[in-house]
Amino acid sequence: ESSVCCSYGDSRVVMAQWDAVFTASNGGKVTTGYALFSRLFELAPGAKDLFSRVNVGDMRSPQFSAQMVRVMTGLDLALNALADQPLLESLTGHMAAQHAARPGVTVDGFRMMEQSIMEIMPQLIDNFNPDAWSNCLHGVIDGISNGLS
Numbered sequence: 001e002s003s004v005c006c007s008y009g010d011s012r013v014v015m016a017q018w019d020a021v022f023t024a025s026n027g028g029k030v031t032t033g034y035a036l037f038s039r040l041f042e043l044a045p046g047a048k049d050l051f052s053r054v055n056v057g058d059m060r061s062p063q064f065s066a067q068m069v070r071v072m073t074g075l076d077l078a079l080n081a082l083a084d085q086p087l088l089e090s091l092t093g094h095m096a097a098q099h100a101a102r103p104g105v106t107v108d109g110f111r112m113m114e115q116s117i118m119e120i121m122p123q124l125i126d127n128f129n130p131d132a133w134s135n136c137l138h139g140v141i142d143g144i145s146n147g148l149s
């Protein structure tokens with residue numbers, strides 16, 4: 001669908017820079033997920049209601065923290081599969097089906113999450129490479145939101 005291309009070189013950069021997030025002192029899946037979803041809820045306040053089942057009213061709760069771990073683990077799996085297209089498609093396709101099963105989750109919401117990731121990651125990653133990230137992240141987000149309205 002998209003014209004941007006995640007080259008092999010782009011994928012190497014993104015995978016290395018992503019790994020740095022989880023070794024940095026301020027890293028960690030919960031902290032990073034919290035930052036990403038805080039920005040998402042600023043961009044798309046209505047999306048918050050989708051997460052009532054996981055206690056979004058208290059974003060520091062164990063329930064919402066667990067949601068952050070699930071999301072960030074899914075993103076971790078996808079980004080680490082960037083250089084293996086069939087594996088990537090299988091991983092993102094599975095997550096697309098999980099999201100299609102949740103009424104109210106839209107492509108627009110995922111576009112906002114893409115924006116959030118592109119805004120937050122430069123704060124966590126030294127020498128953030130915006131071209132490599134936008135080239136590779138776009139396909140991942142497309143894959144996870146494939147089939148949503």
Ligand code: HEM
Nearest residue numbers: 047050051053054070071074075098102105106109110113
């Ligand atoms: C980086 C992007 C994202 C990734 C990797 C991701 C990954 C996941 C994963 C792995 C789950 C658990 C699925 C399950 O156990 O059935 C999940 C649940 C969910 N996701 Fe996402 N997600 C992302 C973005 C979004 C966005 C942007 C929205 C909404 C606009 C969203 C809405 C939901 C909802 C509503 C659930 C179910 C929560 C519940 O258990 O009640 N996700 N997501």
